[in-house]
Amino acid sequence: MLNVxxxxxxxxxxxxxxxxxxxxxxxxxPELAPVSGKVTMDGKAxxxxxxxxxxxxxxxxxxxVTDQEGRYxxxxxxxxxxxxxxxxxxxxxxxxxxxxxxxxxxxxxxxxQPDPYASIRAPAFxxxxxxxxxxxxxxxxxxxxxxxxxxxxxxxxx
Amino acid sequence: MRRVCKPFxxxxxxxxxxxxxIGILVGLLLPAVQAARExxxxxxxxxxxxxxxxAMHNYHDTYGVFPALGVRTxxxxxxxxxxYSWAMMILPYxxxxxxxxxxxxxxxxxxxxxxxxxxxxxxxxxxPYMCPSDIAPPDRSKSPALxxxxxxxxxxxxxNHLTPNDPKVPGIVNRGIFQPERWVSMSYISxxxxxxxxxxxxxxxxxxxxxPGGVALNMQTPSPAGCMAxxxxxxxxxxxPPVQDSSRPVxxxxxxxxxxxxxxxxxxxxxxxxxxxxxxxAEFMGTASxxxxxxxxxxxxxxxxxFISQTIDTGDQAATDVQNPGSRPSPWGVWGALGSCxxxxxxxxx
Numbered sequence: 001m002l003n004v005x006x007x008x009x010x011x012x013x014x015x016x017x018x019x020x021x022x023x024x025x026x027x028x029x030p031e032l033a034p035v036s037g038k039v040t041m042d043g044k045a046x047x048x049x050x051x052x053x054x055x056x057x058x059x060x061x062x063x064x065v066t067d068q069e070g071r072y073x074x075x076x077x078x079x080x081x082x083x084x085x086x087x088x089x090x091x092x093x094x095x096x097x098x099x100x101x102x103x104x105x106x107x108x109x110x111x112x113q114p115d116p117y118a119s120i121r122a123p124a125f126x127x128x129x130x131x132x133x134x135x136x137x138x139x140x141x142x143x144x145x146x147x148x149x150x151x152x153x154x155x156x157x158x
Numbered sequence: 159m160r161r162v163c164k165p166f167x168x169x170x171x172x173x174x175x176x177x178x179x180i181g182i183l184v185g186l187l188l189p190a191v192q193a194a195r196e197x198x199x200x201x202x203x204x205x206x207x208x209x210x211x212x213a214m215h216n217y218h219d220t221y222g223v224f225p226a227l228g229v230r231t232x233x234x235x236x237x238x239x240x241x242y243s244w245a246m247m248i249l250p251y252x253x254x255x256x257x258x259x260x261x262x263x264x265x266x267x268x269x270x271x272x273x274x275x276x277x278x279x280x281x282x283x284x285x286p287y288m289c290p291s292d293i294a295p296p297d298r299s300k301s302p303a304l305x306x307x308x309x310x311x312x313x314x315x316x317x318n319h320l321t322p323n324d325p326k327v328p329g330i331v332n333r334g335i336f337q338p339e340r341w342v343s344m345s346y347i348s349x350x351x352x353x354x355x356x357x358x359x360x361x362x363x364x365x366x367x368x369x370p371g372g373v374a375l376n377m378q379t380p381s382p383a384g385c386m387a388x389x390x391x392x393x394x395x396x397x398x399p400p401v402q403d404s405s406r407p408v409x410x411x412x413x414x415x416x417x418x419x420x421x422x423x424x425x426x427x428x429x430x431x432x433x434x435x436x437x438x439x440a441e442f443m444g445t446a447s448x449x450x451x452x453x454x455x456x457x458x459x460x461x462x463x464x465f466i467s468q469t470i471d472t473g474d475q476a477a478t479d480v481q482n483p484g485s486r487p488s489p490w491g492v493w494g495a496l497g498s499c500x501x502x503x504x505x506x507x508x
Contacts, residue, residue, distance in 0.1 A: 029452075029469070030469055050378075050379050050381075050383060050384055050387055050476070051387075052383040052387075052475060052476040054474055054475060054476065058471040058473070058491065059469065059471060060427055060468075060469055060472065061383060061386070061472065061474075061475040061476070062386070063383040063384075063386045063387040063475065063476070064387050064391060065387045073391035073392075074391070075386075075389045075390070075391040075394050076386055076389065076394075076430075077369065077386065077389065077394075077426075077427060077429050077430035077431065077468065078394075078468070078469070079394050080391060080394050090383075090474075090476040092379060092381070092383075092384075092476060092478075094378040094379050094384070095378050095379060104375070104400075104403065104437050104438055105437075105438050107272075107274065107300075107438070108272075113238070113239070114239050114438050114440050115436050115438060115440070116239070116319060116320060116324075116440045116441075117326060117327070118435055118436040118440075118441060119316045119317065119380065119435055119441055120317070120326075120327065134476065135477075
């Protein structure tokens with residue numbers, strides 16, 4: 001009988017200690033919440049554009065590139081998602097890249113020359129997305145605790 | 159029935175309780191021990207960085223300027239990109255004059271190999287160049303010497319590998335203290351030496367494409383956000399391909415004086431990804447990184463060593479780099495302002 005009581009008490013103590021230890025392992029840092037959504041311009045999906053959420057009060061911004069259907073999922077070096085709070089959203093086109101998915105050249109080849117002027121030779125591209133969505137963005141969105149779905153519906157005319 | 163003599167023994171439950179208590183105590187103690195070990199390694203790491211900052215100052219006392227990020231021996235086309243790094247030029251000031259003299263003799267005889275070659279004379283890891291918290295890269299085939307400490311090229315990356323006398327684009331001047339074949343004196347740092355980053359740390363590189371230390375190739379947009387978007391949203395410890403392969407770990411070539419092996423930029427927040435504009439890449443958005451929890455150490459130009467949190471304000475990450483950044487104030491917040499040496503934004507650390 002005594003054994004049973006002792007074991008019950010021991011179980012309780014063990015459980016309590018375990019909870020205390022496990023509870024202490026939570027990460028302490030700025031709070032992130034998962035953010036995903038779809039970017040459209042006049043109803044059509046925008047593929048391969050750079051979406052950036054920058055906290056209005058300063059801090060770590062999160063970014064992502066949209067896929068073929070215009071979907072994005074934010075992440076940053078702190079983890080998945082964006083900081084909880086108000087964000088300024090910017091949407092930039094990405095430059096078409098010249099070198100593609102070619103094989104990295106062998107630098108021990110005597111004829112090897114790195115390409116030091118790549119950025120100068122890169123073709124200038126026209127930003128088709130209006131400036132009010134990127135360099136002069138006034139697009140504000142709030143990231144709340146929990147899962148966020150933030151669809152960005154842009155219009156080419158103001 | 160009466161028990162005459164109870165045999166002295168533990169029951170199974172008592173034994174389990176004792177084991178559980180010991181387990182809990184070890185569980186509490188072990189993280190503390192590990193944290194103490196990491197704290198000791200970090201102290202060593204800070205000490206190395208301080209010694210390198212002092213070596214930079216001693217070099218400055220001797221020559222009146224800080225060393226260039228890299229220098230060439232003879233400007234012949236086949237070796238146009240064989241830059242030899244600042245880490246080689248300060249060897250006499252960290253008590254490695256023998257190695258320095260060896261290399262200088264070879265340079266005079268014009269027999270010095272490419273800076274990534276595993277040449278026996280310089281094929282050694284110098285303890286002052288290594289942070290004990292870090293781990294060695296798996297592939298050392300083209301990594302003669304490890305370097306955890308990188309020179310700051312400022313808050314710009316387009317053309318930060320070119321010299322000021324480049325034949326095609328002359329007059330390129332980095333926003334930071336260091337650039338290939340540019341030597342600046344302390345009086346050039348008009349933002350103030352205590353407000354300008356001189357050295358930062360970067361992990362030498364683990365598995366290809368893994369954070370911290372991974373390098374994404376073929377970046378499409380010249381902004382820190384464009385680099386940050388290369389983090390895989392399904393696995394934030396990895397970058398999306400293409401990534402730098404294992405034979406070019408980012409900290410494996412201490413003698414190669416180009417930003418992609420001995421420099422870094424203050425654009426992407428600490429412990430974020432690094433990115434190259436092209437595949438083989440001279441244009442490098444290098445990012446400070448470490449295996450210390452929560453941030454990186456940096457040495458300011460006055461020789462003080464500070465810890466920078468990975469959540470430092472980085473301003474408008476979507477702002478793109480421009481080809482001639484000139485004296486525009488940094489768009490990348492406190493972190494960007496700390497990198498520029500004469501950007502006109504003298505931001506102090508809190």
